[in-house]
Amino acid sequence: MSYNNVSIWACLPRTQRGQPIVLNVDPKGKKLLYANNNSVIIRDIANPAVADVYTEHSVQVNVAQYSPSGFYICSGDQHGKVRIWDTVNPEHLLKAEYQPLGGGIRDLCWSHDSQRICVAGEGRGKYAHVFMMDTGASVKGDLSGHQKAINSVSWKPTRPFRIVTGSEDNKCAFFEGPPFTFKCTKTDHTKFLQTVRYSPDGEHFATGGFDGKIFIYDGKEGELKKELGSPAHKGGIYAVSWSPDSKKLLSASGDKSCKIWDVESGEATEFQMGTDVEDQQVSCIWSGDNLISVGLSGFITYLDPSNPSKPKKIIKGHSKPITRVALTADLSSLYTAAVDGTVTVWDVKTGENERVGGKGHGNHVSGLIMKDNLIYTAGIDDTIKAIDPVEHAYTGTSISLGSQPKQIASVEGGIIAVTTKEICIIRDDKKVGSFPISWDGLCIAACGMGNDEIAVGGADNLIHIFTLKDNTLTEKTTLQHLGAVTDVAYSPDTRYLVACDSNRKVIVYSLPGYELVNKIEWGFHNARVNCVAWSPNSRLVASGSLDTMIIIWSISQPSKHIIIKNSHPQAQVTGLVWLNDKRVVSTGHDGIVKMWDVEF
Structure with missing residues (x-):
């Protein structure tokens, strides 16, 4: 029995309006580095479907930077801690952990010899600090000179050492060292100074602020x-980045544009990124031949200087927790939905993705199924909407339910949904029947057995079994659990029903009598189980939990199981689907999609 993580389809950078984010690349220019919540994402620039994730911070990570040697990454979080970890081992072994500041770290930089680190951000009167990478010992000097939090810091990459900082007090401070001493303050900006960056040759540094000036x-x-x-x-500048030859500068702005500046002549090439608020550009970086910008949407755009009107490519995905996952009938595409209402379609073979367009729910998606060559989604806006899988866009169909749906399932000739107040039957995109309930419905599944049987899990610790004939539901029986029933699924061969609950149990029932299979209740999870899924051969069950684990269970060998610990580290598993009898896909609260090979 074994498992192997085949691929990681990474989340996008986590963005917030009015807040810049920090991008970084490795010294060879092959890996892109950014943060999302408590994860640090290492993403291949040439093939963005290849990624790695570091998740050892316990709180939100604000910045991560490669050392000039390329052997280490230093990441800083919202509590003022930095972790220095290696890039060579897959486990990313921890080199050191320090707490140089009393508040959130907003930016950091390395000395060119990879021996010293300067961090900047919030603190109790202390907004920047320089220390030795090996020991954490303070480098002599004083980086005072600001009255408010520092947003950005940059270290001169050549001797003599210089450090420059940009702050919310609208000032840029310049330090000489070591030991570092304050030399002067620049007051050319009239609003928050958001970014300072030294050129690779150390001859110049650039500053950008919310006054739109560079x-x-x-x-x-x-x-x-x-x-x-x-x-x-015309809008605030969130980031600047120098070209490798130090002759040009890339800038990203809230006016929804990026520009390449010829520093000598002052001429600019403009990239207009769109017209929506989501098109505001909150970061950028220049790495070799790749000019990369990140918008408020989280989309990673590869700019094309030879054709400013059309980017080379745009990397999409999720920046917020994923709630649901579904697979198309031909197994070629995977659909994922998130708490912010976004839906993404993934190519199963390549990991390439596209964001579903059109007017969606705009908020939490609670249901996602494939039905009659369409994708149907349910949202907490009390509607079910349809997606055209060819156009990758919502069709405009909107079915009003009257109450908040928790999950949907496919039945012959239609859809069935469980909401907070009733079970709804939908046919021909219309609500044609309902069954009022006095308990909170949490999940639903349908089994094709002539007259469809429907299993509905509730917060009342019961599974309610119904028979569906035409548009009428008749309750058949109930099955008792010791916790709220969070997910139910019928096996593909219609012989079994599996259910999971908040009491950490996974239970399999045999049909048609709904007796316990082998009289076993699987209970190796440490917290609420969120989701269950059957393998195509109906022999294996995968379960995902709040405890970050995935467990693979066997019907034929009920005493054996495969535990995938920390499948989504520090993030609960929210969805599971099998591609074949040996490969399962998981989604998590971290916004990441992972693919696993399991051998029982």
């Missing part, structure tokens, strides 16, 4: 050289 300074003495544009952007 200034270029001498890297050694800190003297103002010029302003780019007047102003550079």
Whole structure:
């Protein structure tokens, strides 16, 4: 019995309006680094479907940066802690952990010899700190000079050492060292200074602020050289990044555009990213031939300088927790839905994805099924909507339920949904019948046995079994659990029903009498079980839980199981689906999709 993680389809960067995010690349320019909640994502730039995830922070990570040597990554979180971990081992062994600041770390940078680190952010009167990477010992000097939190920091990549910081007090501070001493403050910006970055040759540094201005300074003495544009952007500037030859500068702005600046001439090439609020650009980075920008939507855009009107590619996905997952009948596409109402379709073979367009629910998606060559979603806006899988867009169909749906299932000739107040039967995109309930319905599944049998799990610790004839439901029996029933699923061969509950149990019943199979209740999870799924041959059951584990159970060998611990580290498993009898796909609260091979 064994398992293997085949692939990780990463989440997008977590964005927030008015807040810049920090991107970084490895020294070879092959890996993109960013944060989402308490995860640090390492993503292949050439093939974004290849990714790795670091999840050892217990709170939100704000920034992560490769050391110039490429052997280590330093990541800083909202509580002021930094973790330094290696990039060589798959386990990402921890080198050191320090707490240099008393508040959230917003940015950090390494010295060019990979021996020293400077962190900046919030604190109790102390907004920046320099320390030795090996020991955590403070580097002599004083980085005072700001009255408010520091948003950005950059270290001169050549000797003599210099550090420059940008703050919410609208000022840029310039330090010489080591030991680091305050030299001067630059007051050219009139609003929050959001980004400071040294050029690779160390000759200049650039600053960008919410006043839409970019200034270029001498890297050694800190003297103002010029302003780019007047102003550079019509909206606030969230990030700047230098070209490898230090002659050009890429900027990202809240005015929904990016620009490439020729620093010498001041000429600019503009990339208009769209017209929606989600098209505001909150970060950018220049890595070799790749110019990458991130919008408020979280989308990662590869800019094309030779064709500014059309990007090379756009990487999409989820930036918020995934709630539901479904597989198309031909097994070629995977659909995932999230708490923010977004739906993404994934190519199962390549991991490439596309965001479903059109007007969706705009909020939590609680149901997702494939039916009659359409994808149906249910949302807490009390509706069911349809997606055209060819166009990857909502069709405009909207079925009103009258109460909040918790899950939907496919029945012959229609759809059945359980809501907070009733069980609804939908045919021809219309609600044609309902069965009022006095308990909270949580999940639903349908079994094709002539007259369809319906299993509905409730917060009353019962599974309610119904028979569906035409548009009428008749309650047949109930099955008792010791906790709220969170998910139910009939086996593909219609011989079994599996259910899971908040009491950590996974229980299999045999049909048609709904007796316990082998008189066994599987209970190896440590917390509420969220989801269950059958393998196509109806012999294996996968369960996912709040405890971050996936467990594979066998009907023929009920005393044996495969435990995948920390399948989604520090994030509960929210969805499972089998591609074949040996491969299962999981989704998590971390917004990540993972594929597993299991051998029983």
